[in-house]
Amino acid sequence: PGGRIETSELPLFLRGHVYAVQQKAWMDNTVWNYYLRTLLANNLSDHSVVLLDNFASHVNDDSYRIVHEELGSLLCPIPPNATSICQPLDVGVMAPFKRYLRDAWLTEEMIDGEDGDDFDTPTAGQKRLAMVKRAIVAWDRVSPVDILMSFEKVDIRMSFEKALPVPTNTK
Template structure:
């Protein structure tokens, strides 16, 4: 019968090496009941064993498991530590930007063989950070009961089909806004395990922009209205907007949010041009959307009908939220991964592009992502959000 192989901890190996300073290997073998052959092997590994500074309960000096997939782990760990030493808000997007700059060929190869590329890369980096002693935190969210939302959706869908049954798929619109960032929003940052999470001033927010998306239930997409943070009538509006891609619409607002002024402009300048006959405009209960002025413009100037979605039910009743926003955001991330790096003035790892360069890159990224949203995705979103009685 074969004798089972014995395993020894690093602590035991260190003890043996210490005893060998004053005893022979045979004496140590007799004292601890460890074969002389094993002790001689440890003597040959003495330098590595003495240099080990990890958990002494481990059996091996070299960790097992998969080999490191990322080509430059030391460089990335050094970058992460330097960022945190400067109290910078280190998000996964910063790590990806570092990879795009220093390991672009590896990144392209990784994305090409992984589907979906972004999610695979995200998981790889999360494992990498945990493996090298970094942790992350993120807030939790509370949700409504799904059974209640389904009941609200079914009641709303039945009333919608009853009231607007005469409108064809090319006459039912859904519009909604979504914010997006130049980098991933820093809801959590990477930091050394046990260290603090302080960040320096100016590192709390990535540049934000709002995209107003509009779809028809037949699968058509309307141009995007971009709401950009700035002073109306200021330099951005007069100098930058004319350089942005044509075919879409742009507005400047103090906080890059939708307000009454921007909403009126959207109705009159963008939506009105797309209406060929009386239509139904489906939207949420945002204040600007359901104001008296909004109803008046839609009914009197556009000759159409405004239909508000029940409060707190957009996640299940609004087509854009049900089946379009998720792929759009996914395509945004994919475009961000593959776009060329924009270097700042210094061109180093800790430098950032100018605000004007960021704004233009965000616009181009969103347009490319919007182009990837398919008519099938849009039609399916209307079917899910507004199921008919017959179905």
């Protein structure tokens, strides 16, 4: 944060979207907290339950505090190793998104290098901007129906029954 990408490239990215920069291009506490406050806060009703996997940046003291105190909701991590069976986005949204992302990449024109020569290698900044545009196009293709169907596909109640450990009778 505060580096060249954030100061020089982010202003060139398409408006109306949320961007975050992290040194290792990975979700960390800073990026996650930014997401909670910048994006989720505007799309969450009070007294919601926020279901999350057990990724360290998702379920830490800061996350619990932000979700509870600032967003007026409850953070609830899903059981460990249960993501594949009870997290709707992983099950029903990411697959179409990745397919749309691949389709966008395969159909786009070659990125020209800095001097406009097709044989010139595009800069890292040009590649990042192209990826951002590709992701926006792909996400725009994910429909509300895709998202709703992911919850039906997961059958969230049954998934939790499968994922939660069954108490053993200690008698």
